[in-house]
Amino acid sequence: MADNTTAGEVVLAADGLPLKASLNRAMRKSRRRALFLVAPLFIFVLFSFLIPIFDMTMRSVDNWHVSTLMPETTKALEGWDGEAMPEEPVFAALILDLKAGAISREIGKVGTRLNYEKSGLRSMITSSARKSKKVTEGPYKPQVLKMHKRWKELETWKVIKRNTAPYTIGYYLNAVDMKYDNKTGDIVMQSEDRQIYTTLFIRTFAISLAITLICVVLAYPISYLLATLPVRYSNLLMIFVLLPFWTSLLVRTTAWIAMLQSQGVLNDLFVFVGLVDDADRLQLIHNLTGTIIAMTHILLPFMVLPLFSVMKTIPPSYMRAALSLGANPVVAFVRVYMPQTLSGIGAGSILVFILSIGYYITPALVGGTDGTLISNQIAYHMQSSLNWGLAGALGALLLFSVLALYLIYNKIVGIDNMRLG
C-alpha cells in the first residue's frame, strides 16, 4: 500500500504481500458483517433524522421563490444598480412573470416571501398579477406603476432585487432579531417592540440551566442513597425513580396542572395550613414556575441514572481510606468522593440541559406566556405561520448552540470521561 512508504519500510506478510493489505483482506469479512448489522439503524436514522435535519437547515437559507417564479425579472434586474427606478425592460419582464405566475397560481408564494421582508408586498404582488392579465402591449412601465402605488417606491425594487439571490441569511437575521434596512440594504436591529427571539433564546438557556442545577441538587443525594443502600432496598427505590418513565408525558404534565393550579391540590393545602391567604393563592402554573417544576420532575431521572451508575462503581474503601487518613466525613466526601462523581454530574447535566433546551410539550401546556421556550416558537412557525424558513433558522441555531456546548464540554471535561451507565 502506498501510504506505507511514508513510515519507511513496508512490512511484508509471509507470502510477500504488504502486511497491511493482508490484514485488510483478513478483516474484510468481519467489517462487512459489522456494516450489515448497523445498516438497518443507519438507514432509519438517515431518513428519519439526518435528511429531515439537513432539509430544515437548507430551508433556513433557501430563497428560491423570486428567482424561480420570476425568472425574467430576475434576469432583467441583474444589471440594475439600485440607484434609480428600473427601466422599461425590467417592467416588461415583470409583466411576463406576473402573467405566468397568475396562470400557474404560484405567484402568491413570491408575495408571501416578499411580505416577510416588507409588509404590504403580498397584496401588491397578488393584485398586480390579477391586473396583469389585461395588459397586452407596452410600454409596460406606466401601466405597472398604475397597478399599485408600491411599484413607485425604490425600496420595493431593492427588496425584490435582494431576493433574486438563490440563498439568503434573512431568516437567520430574523431569528436573532435583526433585519435588512430596506432603504439602505444594511443589517440593523429590529425595532424594540419586535425583538422576541433573542429574549426567548436567553430565557430558554437560563431555564435549562436552572433546571439542570435543580436536577443536580435533587439527584445527588438520592443517587448516593441508591448507590450505597443494600441491593434489595435500592432496587425498590430505583423503581420509584423510574416510575415517571412508565407514565405518559402528557398524563404527568396534566397531573402537574391539577396539582399546581390556583384551585389545585397544593394551593388548597397551603390555604388549609394557613401558609397563604385564600384570596391570594399562589400562581404556580401557566408561568415560569410551572415550567421549571414540571420539567425538573420529568428530567430528574436523566440525572439520577448517570450519577447512580458512576457512584455504583466507587468502592466504599475510598471513603474509608480518607477517614483513616484523618479527614473528617465532610472533607472526605468533598475531596475524595465528589471529584470521582464529576463524570456522572457532567453526563447528567449535559443530558438534562440538551433535553430541556429543546423541550416542547410541557412548556406549551404549563408555560403560559412567560414560561414558553424557543421550541414553542419553532412549532408556531412550523404549524401556524408556515414560515418554515424562519422555523428552520431557529432550529438550526438551537442545533448549533447545542453542538457548540457539546464541543466546549468535550474540551473541558472530555467526552470519554462521560459515563451514562
Next chain:
Amino acid sequence: MSETTEPLVRFDSVQKSYDGEILVVKDFNLDVAKGEFVTMLGPSGSGKTTCLMMLAGFEPATHGEIYLEGVPINNVPPHKRGIGMVFQNYALFPHMTVAENLAFPLEVRGLGKSEISDKVNKALDMVRLGGFGDRRPAQLSGGQQQRVAVSRALVFEPSLVLMDEPLGALDKNLREEMQYEIKHIHENLQVTMVYVTHDQSEALTMSNRIAVFDDGIVQQLAPPSELYEKPMNAFVAGFIGENNRLYGEVKEINGDYCQVELEGGGGMVKALAVNIGGVGSRTTLSLRPERTTIGAAKESSTNSLEAKVEELIYLGDHIRSRVSLSGNDQFIVKVPNSHGHVHLKEGETTQIGWEADDCRALDA
C-alpha cells in the same frame, strides 16, 4: 507479653454480629505490644477482617471494648483514631497524583506546605518511588501502587498501621518481594502493625505473632515457629504448613506421652499428648512430612510403620512421595534430593518412621 508495659492495642472480649443471629467474632481477646507485628490469619469468613475493621472504626463492636493506648475507642470515629490503614485494593484516590495522595493526610492535619512536601518526598524515597510523585495511580504498576499505599498509611507517622490483605492482588514473585519490604519497613520504623491475611506463608514470613482465626474464634496465638512446630489443635496443624493426619483412639496416657491405636489397622504408636481427652477418646495425630524418615532409618525411630509408595513427584530439591499407611493413602513424605538418598519406586513397600516428640496427639 511483658506485664509492665501497657499494650498498644487491647481487644477485651469483643463480639461482633451483623444480623443479631450469628456471631461473626466470638469473644476475641488480643493484646498487641508497641512495635509488634501481629498477623490475623484464617480462612475467609473466619472473622479476621471484621476484627480489623472494628479496630479501624468502620464497624462497631457488638459487645466488648477495644483499647488504644489504654483508652477505650469504641466511640471514637475513625478519622480521630490516628490509625494508618492499607486496603486490599489500595484505595489510592484516582483523581489525585501520587504526591497528592501522600499529602492528603498531612493537609487534613493542617501541616505547612514545605513540611508536607518534605514528608511526601521522604515517604516516596522510603518506598523507592522518588520521582513518581506527579503520576496518577493508574499509571503505576500493581507493586508500585502497593508501595504508594503503604507509604500513604505511614506518612502521617501513626503509631499503629493496619493492613487488610494488602498483597492479595499481586503475583507470586512481587508478593514475596513486598513481604520483605513491609517487614523491613516495620523493623526500621518500629511501627506497630496489625496485618490480615489468609496466606500462611505471608504470615510466617513477616509476623512476630500470629493469631489463627477459625469460626470467629482465635484457635491459637503464638510466634510463627511455635505455631508451626507446636500446633495446639487439629485446625492449626492443618492450616499452617503441610501436615499428615492419622486418626486413632487413646489407649494409655503416660505423663507427656500417650499410646494410640490407629484406625485402619496400623497398630499402636507413641505420641506426644497435647490436646486429648481421657483414655478411650478419639484423637488426631499430626505429623510434619519433613519429620518422618523413610526406609533405612526404621530401627532408630520410636514408631515405624509399613507403607506402600503410591506416587512420586520430582520437585528438584526434594521428592514428594505419597504413600498409603495405616489406611491413609494421602500420607506425604519428603525425601530430600541429597547425596545418596533413598530411591523409591511406585508400588514398592517401605518403612516410615518418626519420633514420638514429632507426633502430636490433638483433638479429633
